[in-house]
Amino acid sequence: MKEFEAESPLPAAALGHFVMKVRKVEVSYPFYAGLGLREAGTFPGMAIIELRGGTHLLLFQKDEEQSDALLDGRNGQRPEFLSERIDLMIAGHAKEDLERYRADLVGKGYSPAEIADETLYGHHYFSMQDPDGNGITFYTSHCGDKPV
Template sequence: MEEFVPSAAIAHFVMKVKDVESSYAFYQGLGLRGIDKFPEMAIIELRGGTHLLLAAKDDPMAGALHASRVGQRPDFISEKIDLMIAGHTRADLEKYRAELMANGYSPADIAEAPLYGHDYFSMLDPDGHGVSVYTSHCGDKPV
């Protein structure tokens, strides 16, 4: 039986940051892949190929990125991103969280009750953006 693979994926998610360098290091420390850095923007790759574009808040060159933000509320002063680990169990999430703590991160406790079948915890990035980390629900399906 042929596995269905979705025809599209999220390509880019733009997050405005105060300090590109510290944000780049923060997200690499979460286990995401650093792709490239420029003076006012950096690219981080997530599992599945989605790119997180870390754009300096006051960079005029980032205007081209922000010009295409149809539907984004202009009053947002911070943003939130949800990440999903490859693991499916609470034990997998506990291991990932412990690794982050050993590397100097300060995540909140894992929530007592799952949210729609996901165990999760949250924390803040250097700019105060919310970062929540969830267990996967994809089973053995390709991603």
């Protein structure tokens, strides 16, 4: 068996799916699409949003049969949000890139927090909440020149 890295400049694997349970799929789906994520489709009780790199955010309606089998997740790095949370990384590396992205969200009617004065492991970042109160933190990228 050949090594994957020898055949492709991309990493050998990517995060395929990130599952979140939401109160109303019909509210959360346009919210996440408005962040600049790609709409991939809606289905009874769930919707799919595509992130850069091909990862899919699966939004499942809480308290429906298909989501009852899913465990509640506790992901992300920012401890100030006690509910489920997700960390998203923009394509830009500089604080100015994050400032432009944040300004675009404000222009669309979102209410993100200010960009933090300090960095977290070299990342500039800001946070906000989705319609369910789940925390979302947006970071500048740490990806180098290699394709991801």
